[in-house]
Amino acid sequence: xxxxxxxxxxxxxxxxxxxxxxxxxxxxxxxxxxxxxxxxxxxxxxxxxxxxxxxxxxxxxxxxxxxxxxxxxxxxxxxxxxxxxxxxxxxxxxxxxxxxxxxxxxxxxxxxxxxxxxxxxxxxxxxxxxxxxxxxxxxxxxxxxxxxxxxxxxxxxxxxxxxxxxxxxxxxxxxxxxxxxxxxxxxxxxxxxxxxxxxxxxxxxxxxxx
Numbered sequence: 538x539x540x541x542x543x544x545x546x547x548x549x550x551x552x553x554x555x556x557x558x559x560x561x562x563x564x565x566x567x568x569x570x571x572x573x574x575x576x577x578x579x580x581x582x583x584x585x586x587x588x589x590x591x592x593x594x595x596x597x598x599x600x601x602x603x604x605x606x607x608x609x610x611x612x613x614x615x616x617x618x619x620x621x622x623x624x625x626x627x628x629x630x631x632x633x634x635x636x637x638x639x640x641x642x643x644x645x646x647x648x649x650x651x652x653x654x655x656x657x658x659x660x661x662x663x664x665x666x667x668x669x670x671x672x673x674x675x676x677x678x679x680x681x682x683x684x685x686x687x688x689x690x691x692x693x694x695x696x697x698x699x700x701x702x703x704x705x706x707x708x709x710x711x712x713x714x715x716x717x718x719x720x721x722x723x724x725x726x727x728x729x730x731x732x733x734x735x736x737x738x739x740x741x742x743x744x745x746x747x
């Protein structure tokens with residue numbers, strides 16, 4: 538298994554500069570990572586800098602509490618700028634209060650804005666019970682998402698193998714599962730893959746692949 542080919546090489550820091558993002562892209566090319574994952578202000582910048590790099594970007598990040606219209610518009614703009622994958626954050630509070638129609642329609646609106654691009658749905662597992670993780674995954678699948686994803690990396694915890702296994706069991710073999718947040722070593726990344734992850738989000742990608 539080529540672990541590098543599963544990694545979205547990530548820099549979502551507020552203080553990231555253009556030079557930091559160029560470095561991220563250059564590293565992704567050198568190490569043949571699957572894509573880079575950045576905030577949307579850098580999507581066009583990367584597309585102008587290197588058109589051969591796949592670009593994932595985040596929507597409604599990191600809280601997920603933006604309006605559905607704002608998420609859909611952010612998605613549309615990111616795709617126009619050159620993004621090929623969208624990682625959106627669900628409205629966690631609405632999920633927890635069992636307003637499932639809201640969560641479903643929120644994801645559907647972003648999926649519609651995605652067109653033929655890949656949609657990953659970040660459910661922020663550290664804030665959810667097992668029952669809520671299952672329900673979030675079911676809603677993502679119903680809405681047409683291509684992936685479910687554990688974490689933003691900006692909340693109270695990151696990816697856990699047990700959550701990955703539960704997500705994989707829930708969505709079945711045909712939907713992607715992305716582990717992100719707190720993955721720093723090759724051993725941690727492999728544990729996620731063995732649990733069912735088909736993509737890894739990491740900022741320590743080079744260390745992971747050494």
